[in-house]
Amino acid sequence: MRNDQNKSAIVIGGGIAGLAAARELVRAGVAVTLLEAKERCGGRIHTLRQNDIPVELGAEFVHGLPPELLKVLQEARLSMIEVADQNWLFDNGKLTEVDIWEEVDEALKQVDPNAPDCSCEEFLAGLDEPARTYVRNFVQGFDAADPKRISIQALRAAERAASEMNGSQSQWLASGYGALVDFLERDIVERGVVIHKYMNVRSIVWKEGNVEVTADQTVSGQPPAALPEFLTVPPPVDPPVGGRREFAANAAVIAVPLAILQRDEIRFQPPLPQKLAVARKLQVGNVIKITFVFAEPFLDNFGFVHAFEEAIPTWWSDPQGCSLVGWAGGPKADALIKLFPAQIEAIGLEILGRVFADRADKLRKNFVASHYWNWADDPNIRGAYSYIPVGGLYLPRQLAEPVGDTLFFAGEATVADAQAGTVFGALDSGLRAAREVLAVQDRLVAG
Numbered sequence: 001m002r003n004d005q006n007k008s009a010i011v012i013g014g015g016i017a018g019l020a021a022a023r024e025l026v027r028a029g030v031a032v033t034l035l036e037a038k039e040r041c042g043g044r045i046h047t048l049r050q051n052d053i054p055v056e057l058g059a060e061f062v063h064g065l066p067p068e069l070l071k072v073l074q075e076a077r078l079s080m081i082e083v084a085d086q087n088w089l090f091d092n093g094k095l096t097e098v099d100i101w102e103e104v105d106e107a108l109k110q111v112d113p114n115a116p117d118c119s120c121e122e123f124l125a126g127l128d129e130p131a132r133t134y135v136r137n138f139v140q141g142f143d144a145a146d147p148k149r150i151s152i153q154a155l156r157a158a159e160r161a162a163s164e165m166n167g168s169q170s171q172w173l174a175s176g177y178g179a180l181v182d183f184l185e186r187d188i189v190e191r192g193v194v195i196h197k198y199m200n201v202r203s204i205v206w207k208e209g210n211v212e213v214t215a216d217q218t219v220s221g222q223p224p225a226a227l228p229e230f231l232t233v234p235p236p237v238d239p240p241v242g243g244r245r246e247f248a249a250n251a252a253v254i255a256v257p258l259a260i261l262q263r264d265e266i267r268f269q270p271p272l273p274q275k276l277a278v279a280r281k282l283q284v285g286n287v288i289k290i291t292f293v294f295a296e297p298f299l300d301n302f303g304f305v306h307a308f309e310e311a312i313p314t315w316w317s318d319p320q321g322c323s324l325v326g327w328a329g330g331p332k333a334d335a336l337i338k339l340f341p342a343q344i345e346a347i348g349l350e351i352l353g354r355v356f357a358d359r360a361d362k363l364r365k366n367f368v369a370s371h372y373w374n375w376a377d378d379p380n381i382r383g384a385y386s387y388i389p390v391g392g393l394y395l396p397r398q399l400a401e402p403v404g405d406t407l408f409f410a411g412e413a414t415v416a417d418a419q420a421g422t423v424f425g426a427l428d429s430g431l432r433a434a435r436e437v438l439a440v441q442d443r444l445v446a447g
Helices: 016-027 067-075 100-108 120-124 131-142 152-163 178-190 258-262 273-281 331-336 341-355 357-366 395-400 423-446
Strands: 008-012 031-035 047-050 053-056 061-063 080-082 087-091 094-098 170-173 194-196 199-207 210-217 243-249 251-254 267-269 283-285 287-294 304-306 314-317 323-329 367-372 385-387 407-409
Touching: 008 016, 008 210, 008 243, 016 031, 016 178, 016 251, 016 423, 031 243, 047 178, 047 367, 053 287, 053 323, 061 067, 061 423, 067 178, 067 423, 087 100, 100 131, 100 152, 120 131, 120 152, 131 323, 178 194, 199 251, 210 251, 251 423, 258 273, 258 283, 273 395, 287 331, 287 341, 314 341, 323 331, 323 341, 341 357, 341 367, 357 367, 395 423, 407 423
Parallel strands: 008 031, 008 251, 031 194, 087 304, 199 267, 251 407
Antiparallel strands: 047 053, 061 170, 080 170, 087 094, 199 210, 210 243, 283 385, 287 323, 287 367, 304 314, 314 323
C-alpha cells in the first residue's frame, strides 16, 4: 500500500548530498522529511571560526567551475576568494617553486584508455622522476588513496572530467563552507522540509512505493557547551529526547557516507546484498588535516607547500595569512590517524619549524591554537572520502542505481565521473537522486 501522501520522501543524511536532494524534492512539491544522525547538518563540512577566520575541519575548496555548485553559491550570495596558483617544493632545506600539477596532468595523459586497468603504483613504474614522486603524492593527498589500490583508469577519468571544468583552479568561500550549509538548511526548512537531528537510522523496511524507516533518537552526539559559539548552523529543529522513532514515505534517498553502508549499519528489509557488495568494493581513504591559527598574519596567500618527506606533507595558508593548514592523505594519514590531537599538533609544529625556518621564532610567538577533527573515528562518518579500486570504474554507477523505484542513493561515492571526494560531486549526486525520485513519482501519479 502506498503512503497517504501522493508524493513523499525521506532523505537519510544531512550532508551536502542530502540537503541538495531535499531542496530539489521540496521545490517540486514533495513532502520531505530529513533525518540526520548528528547535532548539525553538513556532514564532512564543519566550519568553526576563530579570530574571525573560518577554520574548516573538513571540506575547504571549491575546485574548478562546477555549474550546479556555482549556481547555488550565487543564490546564497556567497563570495569566493581565489587560491594562489603556486606550488612550492621543500627539499634539502630549501623552498623552490615548481609546477606539480602540470607534471601530474602530463603523466596521467600517458594512461592508455584501452589498456587493462592497473594500480597507480604499477603505472608509476614506467615513469621517470620527478613525475613518479609528484603523482604518488598527488594521489595520496588529493584522493586520500593508497597508490597500490587506486585505479589508474579512474584517475585518468577524474583528471579528464576536471580539465573540462577548469579543475586546476581553486577558490575559498569567504565565509567558509558552513555558510553554504546554513543557506541550504534554512531554505529547505522555510519550504516545509521537516528536519530531525540526532537520528541514527537503524532499519529501512521497503516495498515498491513505500518505505518505513526506524531510527534511534540519541542525545550522545550533543556538542559540549563551549562549542555552539563557533558553530555556523542553527540549532536542531526538534530537541533530542531519546527513544525510537518511525517515519513513512513513498521513497527514501540514502545519502549517508560510504563507510556507513559498508559496515551494514542500516539494515534493509528485504536485504540488498548486491548493493552492499558494491559498497564494500569501493575504498574509503583517511585524511589528517590540522589548522594552526596565529595571532597575526604569518604568510601571504602563497599557494601550497609540498614537503614530501614529512609526515604531514602539504601546507597552505588562509587568505589573510593568519592560519596554516597541514594535510596528509592515504597511507601517510593511516600512519597518524590513531595519535592524539596534541601529538599531531606537536608533529605539525616541528615540520613548520623546518619548512619555515626563517620564521620559526615568529611562528612560536604568535601561535594561538590548533584545530583537528578525526573523521575516521567519527561514528557517523568513518573516514574522509571514497576512491575507486583497480577494475572498479563501474562501481559508483552501480552504487547509485535505484532499487525498486523506491530506494535512491546519493553521496560523493556515487559520482559517475570519478571525481569523488568533492563537494560539487556530492551536491550533483543529491540532485541526480532527487530527479530520479521525481521521475518515478510523476509516472506513478500520472498512471
